[in-house]
Amino acid sequence: MILKSLLRAQAARFTALDPLLPEPADPPEGVVLTAALAGGERVAGVVVRTIHQPGAPQTLWSTRDVRELHPIVGAAGATGIDALLKRWVQRLDPAGPDSACLVTWPTRDAESTAPLLAHGFVPLTVLAVRTTPQPVSPAVCSVRRATPADLDALVELSMAEVEYAALVGGGIVRDDAWEIKRGTVAQHLTRGDPIWLAELDGVPVGMVEAWETDAQPGSWARTRVRAGRWVFVNCLSVSPAARGLGVGRTLMDVVHTSLLGPRSAGSFLYYNPPNPLSPTFWAKQGYRPLWTVWELRPASALR
Missing domain, CATH: 3.40.630 (Aminopeptidase)
Known part of the structure; x- marks a missing residue:
């Protein structure tokens, strides 16, 4: 009581x-x-x-x-x-x-x-949310849906995100990190979960994983966001050499355009506030913090 x-x-x-x-x-x-x-x-x-x-x-x-x-x-x-x-x-x-x-x-x-x-x-x-559409910026690279043939490039890019996150306290580079990442990325590809690959002159420079999820009673998402259909951005990574060019912005424009529709409540994701790149980048994409994980x-x- x-x-x-x-x-x-x-x-x-x-x-x-x-x-x-x-x-x-x-x-x-x-x-x-x-x-x-x-x-x-x-x-x-x-x-x-x-x-x-x-x-x-x-x-x-x-x-x-x-x-x-x-x-x-x-x-x-x-x-x-x-x-x-x-x-x-x-x-x-x-x-x-x-x-x-x-x-x-x-x-x-x-x-x-x-x-x-x-x-x-x-x-x-x-945990940051975006509920209001933002203007789409001119693309700075080509973006396509990833296929199983892109597994090696996707693992290398996603590991770049883990390694950078470890610098600011969020990520942990375990001894078996490459094997873990390879297994999870392969599983997403097998299930058909949306993964996009960014390329400059045919060279992979960025990737993003995102998918739709229903925040229904009893679901994990419902404890964090209001009821509705949301897009969850699981991982965005840009290779160190291509950071600052707008690759991440172009990738997120593709995610928002492809997955968000009239019935979508919005999109959400996690990022680390101590990361010197993340807070400013995600604010420019229209995301703002909802929950803080202390x-x-x-x-x-x-x-």
Whole structure:
């Protein structure tokens, strides 16, 4: 009963913060934390631990041992987040070096920034959305749908994105990164998922993966965006030698033109705010942050 009341209050607060936020979903199964505030009110949260096995695609952008807190703080905001994080410190299980604590929270909730920073979290990733069409720019390269014959070029380009992301804290270049990328890209090609390849004078210089997804009740997408049909941009990568020429913009124009239609709610993607290229690029494409993924590595650094 208390959780339902907190969820209703949190839904009202989220709507006031950002009209694009979906209504908060019921918490997942996990370890329940509760904390009392100074006025006697209580807040709650659920901690879900996920272990990614070696070779899993997630290990290229995530630690293998992930503990994620799902706060349910009603209208409490920063005070509720702070109280939950203090409680989490007391309940945290031992963690090794390849581990992290995560909290995904609305980007526009500026007042909750202070307690997250105070407990050691950094804003490592954002989920950004685009709901308004933007003008299409003149193409600077040729773009075509990739085929299985392009696998080697696609793997090399997608690895360039992982390696650059690792410089700014998001990606992790594992020993088996090439094998993981080759397997996932090959799987997308086999399924017919849209992948486009950009070429300059016949040389591959960029690629993008994107596909449509329905944000329906019970789906992962529905916990992050409002109900509707969305385009999810999974990976955009431009070779180091071709960056700054407009290749990424041309690729995204193709994605938006090809996949977004009259019934589309919009498109969304993840990028790393510490990346010096991403925030400006995606803002120019019409994307703006909706959720911030606050992360702390290793999990034992939680304070």
